[in-house]
Amino acid sequence: MECKKINLEIIDSTNDYAKAHIQEFDPNAITLITADEQSKGRGRFNRPWYSPKNKNIYATYCFRLEKQTKHLSALSHLLSLSFCVVLKDLGFSPYIKWPNDIYLNGKKAAGVLSEVFFHQDYVGCILGIGINVNMNIDDLANIDTKATSLHLESGSFFDREKLTEELTKSFIIHLETFKKEGFYPFHNEFECLLLYKGQEVTVETDGRIIKGILHSTTVEGTLNIYLEDNEIVNITSGTLRKT
Numbered sequence: 633m634e635c636k637k638i639n640l641e642i643i644d645s646t647n648d649y650a651k652a653h654i655q656e657f658d659p660n661a662i663t664l665i666t667a668d669e670q671s672k673g674r675g676r677f678n679r680p681w682y683s684p685k686n687k688n689i690y691a692t693y694c695f696r697l698e699k700q701t702k703h704l705s706a707l708s709h710l711l712s713l714s715f716c717v718v719l720k721d722l723g724f725s726p727y728i729k730w731p732n733d734i735y736l737n738g739k740k741a742a743g744v745l746s747e748v749f750f751h752q753d754y755v756g757c758i759l760g761i762g763i764n765v766n767m768n769i770d771d772l773a774n775i776d777t778k779a780t781s782l783h784l785e786s787g788s789f790f791d792r793e794k795l796t797e798e799l800t801k802s803f804i805i806h807l808e809t810f811k812k813e814g815f816y817p818f819h820n821e822f823e824c825l826l827l828y829k830g831q832e833v834t835v836e837t838d839g840r841i842i843k844g845i846l847h848s849t850t851v852e853g854t855l856n857i858y859l860e861d862n863e864i865v866n867i868t869s870g871t872l873r874k875t
């Protein structure tokens with residue numbers, strides 16, 4: 633799939649830009665929108681995403697998939713997996729905190745925001761990723777949660793453009809396979825990267841708190857939690873924490 637690139641100096645949110653302009657994009661290509669800064673970057677559950685100028689990657693991949701594509705709910709995992717492949721090539725040891733937070737040494741370094749729209753004859757996909765790249769410890773103090781950056785974990789500075797290019801290459805290769813076979817070929821690798829697997833966790837989902845052991849994920853990308861009474865509960869959306 634061809635990738636058409638749009639780079640913006642500043643925008644409210646690359647995901648919102650994609651949503652507003654999706655009708656103008658080539659329906660047969662991936663459109664990649666990147667920004668040097670976001671004034672209203674957002675994460676899951678509308679949490680703010682700290683997006684200072686020229687420090688990090690703020691990127692959104694926008695494309696169409698056929699309606700009959702298998703395991704669409706696992707699509708966002710494909711992007712976190714693609715980024716983990718890039719990180720491993722750079723010598724990092726990433727983990728994925730379900731659903732899509734990328735962790736390095738117990739701290740969050742990147743997150744994915746996926747928005748999927750069902751139309752009569754196609755599915756519109758907007759997949760955003762925010763990667764903390766060159767932020768230093770003072771920059772990171774602006775974030776509430778335990779966050780880190782590639783710079784903080786390695787001491788090196790990274791070329792944001794090159795990194796985006798590597799991620800895009802990895803994502804396009806994975807997407808081609810996903811279009812034909814769904815998430816099956818990736819499920820095992822995803823499962824191997826799961827943070828807290830086999831450990832006691834708490835999941836907040838639809839206002840409910842569920843405590844149990846992180847058991848596994850399904851090929852649809854949902855989470856299985858093993859409860860005290862030996863039952864397994866399946867979770868499609870929520871926030872996971874270590875108990």
Ligand code: BTN
Pocket residue numbers: 644645646647648670672673674675676677679681689690691692733742743744745760761762763
């Ligand atoms: C999360 O972890 O909650 C998801 C964070 C996603 C942030 C990225 S930055 C690029 C794109 N534009 C946004 O406004 N959000 C995503």
